[in-house]
Structures are given as C-alpha cells and as structure tokens.
Amino acid sequence: MVVKTVKLPGALDARIRRAARAKNRSYSALMREAIVRGLDAGTGIDMGVALAGFIGAGEGPGDLSTNKDYFRDIGRKRAR
Secondary structure: OOOOOOOOOHHHHHHHHHHHHHOOOOHHHHHHHHHHHHHHOOOOOOHHHHOOOOOOOOOOOOOOOOOHHHHOOOOOOOOO
C-alpha cells in the first residue's frame, strides 16, 4: 500500500472517526471505501435523465437559444 497524507477539517475528521467506531472498521479502511465509492459514483448528474419527466411539458418555441430574432432586443433600453 501507498501512504498518503490528506488534510481534513476537524469536524470531518470527527465524523469519520465516529463512523469508523460505529461500523467497527479502521479509520483507513473507511477512508478507502469512501474514496472508492466516490470514484465509482461518476461525475455529476445526467440532466437528461433527471429532467426526462419535464421534457416537452412546456409550451412555446423550441429554438430560443438559437433564434437570433428572439435575442435582438435583449439589452436595449425600452421606451418609457
């Protein structure tokens, strides 16, 4: 095994120690498991999956992000 040094805030260190005692695991074993779980979890949320129930639920033009006519007056002062 390779030995690494990690700096943790005191509160996080205390949480890890309590969890290790509660699970009857060593501090190092708990840290290794947490790191592996974090790496295996992937990176972020797939927004397509998270918002699948809402896709197509609204009304209006579907091309607002690419329709230059829509953005033409944005940022200009309105007549009062």
